Amino acid sequence: MVKRLVEKVLSSRRVYDGHVINLRVDTVLLPDSKQTTREIVEHPGAVAIVPKLGDEDIVLVRQFRKAVGKYLLEVPAGTVEENETPRACAHRELLEETGYRAKKLTRLASFYLAPGYSTELLHVYLASSLIHVTRKPEADEFIETVIVPFDKALHWIQTGEICDAKSISALLLTSRRKK
């Protein structure tokens, strides 16, 4: 068993403080007393929601993702704001991105997106008993909602039409719960 030594930070350099993310580079001491650097993206955390519409359907969203240069089909999701709980964030993002309010919100899991370099922790919620209100997208979001049977969404994971880690994890965790 590897000695359970955490990596001691010798110095930390702030590279960038941004709108959604920050970047810092830590110089750390390894268990063998050598040094290395760790590039760390600081992220405030996020939520993803699996919105169940009736017995069979779910609500997905399609939007352009500049980082990957493509329109992606995903579960609704968003970044936790300052002084906001993940649960409140899930309610807000669901409404902003799909126009639905959820009477019931159940946390399914919490996991890290890219622990090799990002602090981002994402909380997944199952939303049900939805009521359609109206969509209030944020200023820089252009989002299309897509309502599909849950089984179709699972099929789209197999075909690669759904191809982001949080959506795949959230939908497959929901699928296992249904059994």
Place this chain on the structure above:
Amino acid sequence: MVKRLVEKVLSSRRVYDGHVINLRVDTVLLPDSKQTTREIVEHPGAVAIVPKLGDEDIVLVRQFRKAVGKYLLEVPAGTVEENETPRACAHRELLEETGYRAKKLTRLASFYLAPGYSTELLHVYLASSLIHVTRKPEADEFIETVIVPFDKALHWIQTGEICDAKSISALLLTSRRKK
């Protein structure tokens, strides 16, 4: 349906060129002619491997993840090197992190980790017919291997012991394949 306009890049600022990741900030034109900035982490891509040992077990790895300040239990994984194919990377990372060579490597899926701000595309492979050789960890990696029944790993997703998106996605995709 939202007009399928990509976001036109008006200017791009390179913030950081690093060891594993780079950071740039793009100013883009939105579909409504307004401008916004997109913070983009450039990542060379990665692989994750589900190594099947015999009929029941899989090989997991535990390592300290500085970005999240914890030891995490994950499927073996790593970053694609320059001029390396994802498949060659999967063979190399499996050997480095676990000491096993795979006679058979099957691609299960490819997906984005955090498409809101990272370019990272991850390829998941199922590795089987493993032969134990020897472990060759990289200089700054301190990794412990953990051999467990596949069903135990699925249970650890439920309990939160396995809590990163690529491991959850890779294991649940493997689980669905087995049916």
